[in-house]
Amino acid sequence: MRVAEDLTVLVLTYDEIANIERTLNSVAWAPRILVIDSGSTDGTLAIIANFKQARVEHRPFDNFANQCNFGLSRIQSEWVLSIDADYELSRTLIDELQGLRATPDTDAYSAKFAYIVNGRALRSTLYPPRYILYRKALAKYKNVGHGHRVIIDGPVSTLGGLVHHNDEKPLSRWFNSQQNYAKREAQHLLNSSLSTLKITDRIRLLAWPAPILVFIYILLVKLCIFDGWRGWHYTMQRTIAELMIALEIIDHRLRQNTSRSDEHRNSS
Numbered sequence: 001m002r003v004a005e006d007l008t009v010l011v012l013t014y015d016e017i018a019n020i021e022r023t024l025n026s027v028a029w030a031p032r033i034l035v036i037d038s039g040s041t042d043g044t045l046a047i048i049a050n051f052k053q054a055r056v057e058h059r060p061f062d063n064f065a066n067q068c069n070f071g072l073s074r075i076q077s078e079w080v081l082s083i084d085a086d087y088e089l090s091r092t093l094i095d096e097l098q099g100l101r102a103t104p105d106t107d108a109y110s111a112k113f114a115y116i117v118n119g120r121a122l123r124s125t126l127y128p129p130r131y132i133l134y135r136k137a138l139a140k141y142k143n144v145g146h147g148h149r150v151i152i153d154g155p156v157s158t159l160g161g162l163v164h165h166n167d168e169k170p171l172s173r174w175f176n177s178q179q180n181y182a183k184r185e186a187q188h189l190l191n192s193s194l195s196t197l198k199i200t201d202r203i204r205l206l207a208w209p210a211p212i213l214v215f216i217y218i219l220l221v222k223l224c225i226f227d228g229w230r231g232w233h234y235t236m237q238r239t240i241a242e243l244m245i246a247l248e249i250i251d252h253r254l255r256q257n258t259s260r261s262d263e264h265r266n267s268s
Contacts, residue, residue: 003100003133008032008077012067015042016085018168024051026089029098030081036071064148065141072136078102080136082150086167090114093161097133107154108134116166117230124222126214126238127165131156145188147181178241186248204242207249211242 009027013020013035024047027033033054037045038061048054059070072080081097083089089097093111100109111132115125131150138153167174189197189205197205204210218224218238224231 001102002098003079003102004030004098006077007079007081008034008075008136010068010071010075010080010082011035011085012038012064012071013040013044013048013085014038014061015040015173016044016169017042017047018170019086019166020044021047021050022088022166023083023085024048024054026087026094027081027083028053029094032077034071034075036067036074038067063143065143068141068148068150072139072141075136078135078137079133080139081133083132083163084165086165086169088116088164088166090162090164093159093163096159096161100133105155106157107138108150108152108156109159110156111159111161111163114162114164115234116164117227117233120227120230121164122224122227122231122234124224125165125234126218126222129158130163132163133159145185174237178244182241182244182248185245186252189245190249190252204245205249207246211239211246214242215239 007030009030009032011020011023011033014037016023017040024033028051031053033051035048035054035056037048037056037058039058045056048056057071057074059067061067068082079102108131110129112129113125113127114121115127116122131152134150134152135154139150141148141150185204189201192201194202194205203213215235215238218235219231224235227234
């Protein structure tokens, strides 16, 4: 049986009018689309209503993992295609998914990403591959840092087509979101045992090196310098994101040191 015959697309939304129509157009071939909305007021819901196979469930946002797990609890199909509201499936990936047949040796599929800035794909990105297609019965989401991750209890294969990450929301929205992300990511790093952290996260805990290294790595190693202003845009965004995490870590340590100094003075 083809996977597409027993498939539900899962999307989380909150004020995604800048992206949602393009995203849903890229999955309009799917028999069912489930949108978990957390209070959109910008016209997002009106656009979703134009897609006859789309159903909206409303849930106040607390964290990404809970939103996704709530969505899974509302899905009856065997397979789930989980995408963000600013993802677009490439034509190659759409054709691949439509022709994909379920096999007993694969319970999930990961996909690689192209990062779109102002309508054009960058030659490279820090965005890692992600599990986007999986058997619902074997999946559960958990929070990791500022984001979330689906845990799959089974073998995983890789899809050949790309997902386009194409967020056209205003830059001001990105700054607001990043402030919350940085706070959660810093808390995750500070509360984690050093032995459980990847080398990149250990560097982040040092605070000052990460923004410098990310700037150099994206611009020169990933060659985004050759993408013109789009490459600079992406490089600066990722550098600012690392700066905000570093500031949260430094701020936490300064406040901790001040608190200890006050306790020492009071006890002496």
